[in-house]
Amino acid sequence: MDITRRALFLGGFVALAGGALAAGAVLRPRQLAPARVYSERGLAIRGTDPVAYFTEGRPRAGDPSITHLWTGATWAFVTAENRDRFAAEPTAYAPQYGGFCAWAVAAKGQLFSTQPENWAIVDGKLYLNFNDDVQATWDADRAGFISLGDMRWPEIVAET
Structure with missing residues (x-):
């Protein structure tokens, strides 16, 4: 039973963290690295x-x-x-x-x-x-x- 709760907790945490990362990607525009500069x-x-x-x-x-x-x-x-x-x-x-x-x-x-x-x-x-x-x-x-x-x-x- 403890293993199941732990798995659910970790699974929920990973889902929340993934959601936060996805939200962060939306809020921060992607900057293209200028490997070459004029x-x-x-x-x-x-x-x-x-x-x-x-x-x-x-x-x-x-x-x-x-x-x-x-x-x-x-x-x-x-x-x-x-x-x-x-x-x-x-x-x-x-x-x-x-x-x-x-x-x-x-x-x-x-x-x-x-x-x-x-x-x-x-x-x-x-x-x-x-x-x-x-x-x-x-x-x-x-x-x-x-x-x-x-x-x-x-x-x-x-x-x-």
Whole structure:
């Protein structure tokens, strides 16, 4: 009888833990690890502070004296506070697809450069695009392009 109760208790605990993990997965959006990062001369996203998109709602050029090295690229920040936020949780602030053009990753399965002014935050994630025209195309079906980009990104990274 004790074994049966113990088995029921453990089974219930495992079910609750599994449910909690599943709920956690729903509450925390999946962040795709940027195995590759778009950079020019080693500087990620053209020296734009990735945290500023979230805190100020706009791109801001980072200070070249306030940087952090992550994924083989140097990231620049407006303030030391932004740098520290990024350093503590880089995947929360770094652009998806390593800062490469979100539309090109989704639509072409290729890596294109981006402009800091062509951006959007969707479901707490930063996406960058090549230019105004590409941004407008991507904006017309963000969910579709994100879904396709999320599927293609691991394949693109594996090939490069």
